[in-house]
Amino acid sequence: xxxxxxxxxxxxxxxAPVFASSLDGALVVEKRADxxxxxxxxxxxxxxxxxxxxxxxxxxRIAKHLxxxxxxxxxxxxxxxxxxxxxxSRKFTVVGDKAVKVTVLDRNETRARVRVQVTxxxxxxLDTTVSIRRNGFFMVAGPAHDQGVLVLPIFARY
Amino acid sequence: xxxTPLELSRLKAEDGLASSEDIDRVDQAGIDxxxxxxxxxxxxxxxxxNPPLEVADGVMRxxxxxxxxxxxxxxQEPHTTVADAVMASLGGGQASxxxxxxxxxxxxxxPDALWPSIAAAVGADPGMHIGKRLRSEVEQESAxxxxxxxxxxxxxxxxxxxxxxxxxxxxxxxxxxxxxxVGPAASAAISPILDAPVDIEELEVGMSSSVQVLQFGNDAPxxxxxxxxxxxxx
Numbered sequence: 510x511x512x513x514x515x516x517x518x519x520x521x522x523x524x525a526p527v528f529a530s531s532l533d534g535a536l537v538v539e540k541r542a543d544x545x546x547x548x549x550x551x552x553x554x555x556x557x558x559x560x561x562x563x564x565x566x567x568x569x570r571i572a573k574h575l576x577x578x579x580x581x582x583x584x585x586x587x588x589x590x591x592x593x594x595x596x597x598s599r600k601f602t603v604v605g606d607k608a609v610k611v612t613v614l615d616r617n618e619t620r621a622r623v624r625v626q627v628t629x630x631x632x633x634x635l636d637t638t639v640s641i642r643r644n645g646f647f648m649v650a651g652p653a654h655d656q657g658v659l660v661l662p663i664f665a666r667y
Numbered sequence: 668x669x670x671t672p673l674e675l676s677r678l679k680a681e682d683g684l685a686s687s688e689d690i691d692r693v694d695q696a697g698i699d700x701x702x703x704x705x706x707x708x709x710x711x712x713x714x715x716x717n718p719p720l721e722v723a724d725g726v727m728r729x730x731x732x733x734x735x736x737x738x739x740x741x742x743q744e745p746h747t748t749v750a751d752a753v754m755a756s757l758g759g760g761q762a763s764x765x766x767x768x769x770x771x772x773x774x775x776x777x778p779d780a781l782w783p784s785i786a787a788a789v790g791a792d793p794g795m796h797i798g799k800r801l802r803s804e805v806e807q808e809s810a811x812x813x814x815x816x817x818x819x820x821x822x823x824x825x826x827x828x829x830x831x832x833x834x835x836x837x838x839x840x841x842x843x844x845x846x847x848x849v850g851p852a853a854s855a856a857i858s859p860i861l862d863a864p865v866d867i868e869e870l871e872v873g874m875s876s877s878v879q880v881l882q883f884g885n886d887a888p889x890x891x892x893x894x895x896x897x898x899x900x901x
Contacts, residue, residue, distance in 0.1 A: 571888075574883070574887055574888055574890075577881070577883040577887065577890070578890070620866070622868070627893065629895060631873075631875075631895065632873050632874065633871075633872075633873040634872065634873050634876055634893050634895050635870075635871070635872055635873070635876070635878070635891065635893045636869075636870075636871040636872075637867060637869060637870045637871065637891060638867075638868040638869040639865045639866060639867050639868065639889075640865065640866035640868060641864075641865055642864055642865070645864055645865070645888070646864075646888050647864060647865040647888045647889045647890070647891070648888055648889070648890045648891070649890075649891050649893065650890055650891070650892045650893070651878075651891075651892045651893040651894045651895065652893065652895055653894075653895060658894075662888070
């Protein structure tokens, strides 16, 4: 079974397997301290554009990841967040009348399952369910805004 | 022989059993009681002084100090075979042993086998060879069987699963690379990668959107790039 997961990891990532070792690691991590009942979800709104250059204030922490995108300038528009218990949702409004609805489906000592729905006045942009590594984050990017795009780093801390 | 009262009193006095009348009678007769006692003591001592004859010393002095081989004499004496004598008596003097076992079995007869009745009681097959059955069970339990997880059947299953997942990943990435608007709603589900920054379990985009999943290294956050405007997409 473990070899099967190795094969799956190789087939899907195309990179070095980072997964099998984590199986054992997860067992160790599960013995950590208690898991908080709520997941602190934070949603940042970053404007990425080619009209400017550089990374704005407050984005130093994720600057190296933003630079992977094909834009030259990044500026922080807003920060929002909420403590969301499992099975609960919270809707965040971002610029351009777009909304980000975050639902914490479940969480354990290593990961949190979160559903993220991004909508615009035109309709649904994205509906995804992801499993975020504890205290990790991922980014939703792409909604057009002011001759650029919006980048939405979404953090899950607990 | 009749003793006179005076003689009887003297004997009692010698034995120390005399009464006052006996003593008066002896004293009135003018007899010394102490002399009678001394006489008795002298006679007794004379009788005790005769030493016993030491015959052994005399014999040993006569024959000298030559040791007698008594142990060898005893050992060399043939022992008496009591058992042979008894058996000879029981067997009427014949040398052949008594067929006791044959006599017992002949009298009792051959006993019936117990297994058929036991098998009937426990619901087993009476014709089953229980020894063979036990041996086979023991061999089966003790036999070593190597556990190979990657059996030929599992190899096909693993290969199939890997191909399916690879196809799903290729489809997911291909949707974004081509920048082709996905149909009414594009959705894809992939198996979670436990140690990846983010496991995408479900992904669905709108009617006029395209999506790319970007992963710039194991430690980099996963980026889901959605373009609601095709011109805004990379």
